[in-house]
Amino acid sequence: MHLKISASRFPLAYLLLIAPFFLWGTAMVAMKGVIPHTTPLFMAGVRLLPAGILILVAAALMGRSQPKGWGAWLWITLFALIDGTLFQGFLAEGLVRTSAGLGSVMIDSQPLAVALLSLWLFQERIGFWGWLGLGLGVSGISLIGLPDELIFHLLGSGVNVTIGNWQQLFASGEWLMLLAALSMAVGTVLIRFVCRYADPVVATGWHMIIGGLPLWGVSSVVESQQWQNLATSDWLALGYATIFGSAIAYGLFFYFASSGNLTSLSSLTFLTPIFALLFGNLFLSEVLSPLQWMGVFLTLISIYLINQRDNLAVSKKVTLAEATANQQPILEASNAQKLSPVTLAVRESEPEVLP
Incomplete structure (x- = not known):
């Protein structure tokens, strides 16, 4: 794992690395029943604003310093608008307008964008094994998220996919999910620049508050009945998504992203749909098809290849x-x-x- 963590000094290090993606996947399961009872922008704001306050309280208890100077606040604001407002806004609106499977494929394809940006900005080496792992990862989440009928149709029809098919494919919100993925990828890269001026944990908290305010502002103007139809179980699901799926998950993710290898860390995003499927099967009785199990297998192989790419390259040289x-x-x-x-x-x- 190309991250600045010592497993010998911190036995739970690898569990903490996986924790954000586990929490994101389970939060998606918790949110499935809430979406019909609320509005997307209000729900996105709920996931950000209270979580940001919790992170800042935790940072204060840990004695972490607050941002100082215009440079720090400008970077945090840019980070907030891209990774907070745009990412959560596109994601929430996309979940309403697209199927869960195809949306999951598009949102979890962001490691490719992170890898390209990291190669360009930070000269992070990807190599043969890394590119192979990224390719397998996208193939794996495609098998997990896309409907089996669509996969068999594409494989069986060859070139019989017309422009009209693609227009129909992207007519119901998939572009919003793609924009959400790109926003998250840019946000993952931006944390490196933010941390030159501010503490990563504190910056994460402020970016969630600053990014959440526009979402609630727009929601108050264009949406209605945001919370009137929410039951107790819905509020509990929102609470889980806010505390665990946002505050803890984003705090850990951007803490690791501030110093570790972005390509390796981002590749773990491929785990999110796996956790979503497994817990959907456990709590919602959703059954995985053989193609989805194959996708799980390919995804796990891809994560291994990406995170061990340097070791594999050195082993080959030796x-x-x-x-x-x-x-x-x-x-x-x-x-x-x-x-x-x-x-x-x-x-x-x-x-x-x-x-």
Whole structure:
């Protein structure tokens, strides 16, 4: 794992790395029953504003410093508008307008954008194994999220996919999910610049508050009946999504993103639909198809390849070096055998020097 964490010093390090994606996946399951009873922008604001306050309270208890200077607040505001307002707004509106499966595929494709941005801005090495892992990851979440009928149709029809098919595919909100994925990818990269001026945990809290205010502002103007139809179970689901799916999950994610390898960390996003499917099966009796199980398998392989890409590359180099070293004595012996007759012949042909 290309992140600045020592498992020997912190035994729960790897569990904490996976925790944000586990919490996001389970929060999606919790939110499924809430969406019909509320409005998308109000729900997005609920996930941000209270969570931001909780993070700032926790940061104050930990003694973390508040942002200072115009530079810090400008970066935090930009971070808030992109990763807070735009990401949560596009995500909430997209969930209402698109199918859960296709929407999940598009939102969880953001590791590709993060990898390209990290390669461009921070020169993070991806390599053959990394690109292979990213490709397998997108294939895996596609098998998980896309309907089986669509997959079989695309595989069986070959080029029989017209422009009208694609227009119909993106007519119900998928572009909003794609914009949400791009917003999250840019936000993941922005945290590196934000942390040059502010503490990552404090910046995460403020970005959720600043990013959530416009969502509630727009909701108060264009939406109605935001909370009147919410039952007790809905408020409990919102509470879980706010505390665990936002405050804890985003606090951990952006803390790791502030110092670790962004491509490796972002690749763990592929775990989110897996957790959503598994807990949907457990609590909502949703059944996984064989194609979805194949997608789970490919996704796990992709995460391993991305996070172990440097080790795999080094192992390959060591193997080649060992093979070269083993072949060297053979070549030397072979060359000696080839040269020895020539040497003997030259020595035999030398004239004797008489005393």
